[in-house]
Amino acid sequence: MSAEYATFGLAPAMRAGGVLTNGDHQVHREFLDIIVNGSPLLFQLSDLDAVSPPASDIPPAIFTAHVRSLLLEADAPLPDGRYAIYGCPECEGIECGVVTAVIEADGPDVIWRDFAWQTGERADLDLNGHHGIGPLRFRGAEYRETLRPLLDAAAEPAPARRVLLIGARVAVLAKLAAALRTIGIGAEITHDAAGVPPEELRTYGAVAFGRAVGDADRAAVRTQFERAGAETAYVDGLAPIIPLLVARTESALDRRDTRQRRLTGLVAADGEAGLDVTSTCRVRLTAYRLDRLHRSHAQDVLDAVLEPGRHRIPLDPKAIRGESFVVARTTGSVLVAPVAR
Incomplete structure (x- = not known):
């Protein structure tokens, strides 16, 4: 199998927790995202709310098992040589959906191919394949040198x-x-x-x-x-x-580098919010305010998939009356800005 070499790395990432306007809670998760050619692989999956297996807030034994799987030192956990690349941030059940790929050795190299969204024992590549990703060929030495130190780090919980x-x-x-x-x-x-x-x-x-x-x-x-x-x-x-x-x-x-974030800037003034997006993702924008009796109010302003670039979003004057703030949220980033007067 031929494919251009891709660089392999890891970088700290998070799935931002929060208290949502409907009263639901979203759990905070920290993990090591997979960096391919300098960019998070998760960003290529658009609006996926998921974490990678090397998550720092899971027990060391589970962390170690995930890393050994990626190193091909353990049998594939799923049929057809498939390994979990990203999974549900709330649980480890495959029923919630996981991104899987075939991981295999090709001489000294390591290949990731046939990426798919999977909710059962077997993947349906025709129906749920991520056809725009891979195959990815990594130099074996670089790949293993990146993952192997994690086995030592797992001995001490983060x-x-x-x-x-x-x-x-x-x-x-x-x-x-x-x-x-x-x-x-x-x-x-x-x-x-x-x-x-x-x-x-x-x-x-x-x-x-x-x-x-x-x-x-x-x-x-x-x-x-x-x-x-x-x-x-x-x-x-x-x-x-x-x-x-x-x-x-x-x-x-x-504390991540801005290159590892989907949201990099948020301002609110003159009746609109300005939002900087680095990769295609779903963004939720919420306005919060205090009224004259110091009661709090919240209004969802936007819930949409945005393309990379600067976006200008009109704000309802009623939602930003008095002392007010806007919160922009994706699955991995949260920004807060006061509404300037």
Whole structure:
């Protein structure tokens, strides 16, 4: 079988969690996406909500089994030499649908071919094949050198994502902490970070400040984290709307290079939202606002598949009356922007 060589790599990725306007929760998942020729393979699958088998938040034994499968050190888990490439972010059941491919050795090389969407024991390539992808030929040495170190890393489970919530309005922080924990992100509440050991500070991926926390107190917290050598993102006080705060926290936790994101920019002004999209995907845009009685409101503005490029989306004046924000979401990216006045 002839095919041009493709480069093989891995890069941190996430399936963004969140609290949706219909009340549903979407679980936060972290995984290593497959990078082919410098671009996430998942991006070629358009609007697929899925994670790759090397997910950092599954038990080490399962992680190791997935990696050994990709290394062809274990028999194919599905008939016809097929391996799972992407699966459901909520469970591992094939009934939810998985992307599979035949993985085989060809001399020193490794071939991925016949990609398909599969919900049963066998794939129907005519009906559900991803005909625009592959075959992909990888140099065996590069392929194995990329995957094999993961077997050593799997011996130590990756630390769970954690967020430190600092503020005076305990009721709001408690609701936010509960929502974050529901989607799989650990959260603790405190008035400040004084006395917290440096090794514990380094376990927090983000710090969220309530609106009542003053500039001096925020600066003191930042100093403590800097002294601890913690690479931490900071979320300054937004409106006390829980889905909005969850989205902002998810956005802060996303440290990926912009080349690995589907959404790279969001602004809202003059009655419209400007959104930058890097690859074809489904985008949901939601407006949140507080009214004069400090009640929260949410309105879905857009739910559509967008092509790469800059998009200008009109906003309903009623949806952005008063203090308001917009949230743009794909399966792997979340951005938040205030509506400028």
